[in-house]
Amino acid sequence: MAKAARSAKNLTAQTTARLRQSGLRPTRQRVELAGLLFDDCDRHVTAESLHDEITKAGVKVSLATVYNTLHQFTQAGLLRQVIVDAARSYFDTNTGDHQHFFLEKEGMLIDIPGEAISVAGVPNPPPGLTVDRVDVVVRVKRA
Amino acid sequence: MAKAARSAKNLTAQTTARLRQSGLRPTRQRVELAGLLFDDCDRHVTAESLHDEITKAGVKVSLATVYNTLHQFTQAGLLRQVIVDAARSYFDTNTGDHQHFFLEKEGMLIDIPGEAISVAGVPNPPPGLTVDRVDVVVRVKRA
DNA sequence: CAACAGATTAGAACCATTCTAATGTATGAG
DNA sequence: CTCATACATTAGAATGGTTCTAATCTGTTG
Numbered sequence: 001m002a003k004a005a006r007s008a009k010n011l012t013a014q015t016t017a018r019l020r021q022s023g024l025r026p027t028r029q030r031v032e033l034a035g036l037l038f039d040d041c042d043r044h045v046t047a048e049s050l051h052d053e054i055t056k057a058g059v060k061v062s063l064a065t066v067y068n069t070l071h072q073f074t075q076a077g078l079l080r081q082v083i084v085d086a087a088r089s090y091f092d093t094n095t096g097d098h099q100h101f102f103l104e105k106e107g108m109l110i111d112i113p114g115e116a117i118s119v120a121g122v123p124n125p126p127p128g129l130t131v132d133r134v135d136v137v138v139r140v141k142r143a
Numbered sequence: 144m145a146k147a148a149r150s151a152k153n154l155t156a157q158t159t160a161r162l163r164q165s166g167l168r169p170t171r172q173r174v175e176l177a178g179l180l181f182d183d184c185d186r187h188v189t190a191e192s193l194h195d196e197i198t199k200a201g202v203k204v205s206l207a208t209v210y211n212t213l214h215q216f217t218q219a220g221l222l223r224q225v226i227v228d229a230a231r232s233y234f235d236t237n238t239g240d241h242q243h244f245f246l247e248k249e250g251m252l253i254d255i256p257g258e259a260i261s262v263a264g265v266p267n268p269p270p271g272l273t274v275d276r277v278d279v280v281v282r283v284k285r286a
Numbered sequence: 287c288a289a290c291a292g293a294t295t296a297g298a299a300c301c302a303t304t305c306t307a308a309t310g311t312a313t314g315a316g
Numbered sequence: 317c318t319c320a321t322a323c324a325t326t327a328g329a330a331t332g333g334t335t336c337t338a339a340t341c342t343g344t345t346g
Binding site for chain 2: 117
């Protein structure tokens with residue numbers, strides 16, 4: 001069985017289970033999108049880039065569904081939304097503690113492991129407010 | 144003369160000079176907007192909030208001009224654009240080294256002095272890239 | 287003051303995203 | 317297995333912040 005661990009069937013089964021665990025019905029569209037997103041390494045996508053990708057793969061999914069799915073996955077904790085660009089939203093398959101390099105010109109994000117980076121000296125927030133998350137964006141340029 | 148340092152005339156004169164130094168013609172609209180932005184303490188505005196404010200002050204400036212002016216001021220180094228919300232852009236009159244608390248629900252930004260906070264362990268960017276700026280956003284919620 | 291470069295403006299256009307309401311589909315009970 | 321139902325998907329319209337256009341206006345310089 002170990003040899004078959006990466007077969008298409010098996011992947012679909014795993015994906016289906018994962019979606020169900022998150023309280024999401026494993027519809028054709030969600031399984032296909034999850035397949036692209038969670039197959040291999042960590043990824044950063046926009047709604048449009050993901051829609052292009054799945055369309056080019058010959059799968060028909062509407063852009064509205066891509067948006068819906070990205071938000072549902074985010075709410076389910078399978079994705080994390082990254083706000084670095086006023087023009088568009090990115091979604092990151094790495095939901096763990098980490099930060100980003102961002103190359104604006106090319107719309108490219110690169111993960112920085114959470115262990116690597118540390119932020120010290122954050123003051124207490126004003127009374128009545130609590131810290132939800134600390135985001136670090138290292139904006140980079142081509143030299 | 145010291146007593147008159149804050150008179151309206153003097154402020155306008157100062158503003159005018161400042162705009163000219165930045166290579167911007169001191170038009171009525173730019174002087175009025177600069178007056179609102181740079182009069183007192185540090186401020187965080189959106190195009191719409193600034194347009195509302197100046198309109199309520201009885202000054203007629205088009206929204207397009209507010210956008211143009213915010214961008215020109217930013218390019219001139221008088222303002223800094225802050226990207227924290229996918230829905231809208233903020234502009235900060237504090238152009239020095241500092242970071243932000245952000246209360247998304249209310250669209251509120253609060254400065255964190257640059258001396259207070261420190262980010263350690265940023266890895267070298269991938270070859271060919273150089274660090275342009277490190278932004279820290281401390282996302283907060285009402286307790 | 288004339289002339290020109292640059293600025294302002296209303297309104298249209300743009301584009302990412304969200305909404306709508308009509309159609310399709312996974313699921314669990316029977 | 318089938319049906320009913322709740323949930324999903326979809327095309328296309330709507331939204332909302334922002335930018336563009338091209339006509340008009342205004343600082344500035346000679």
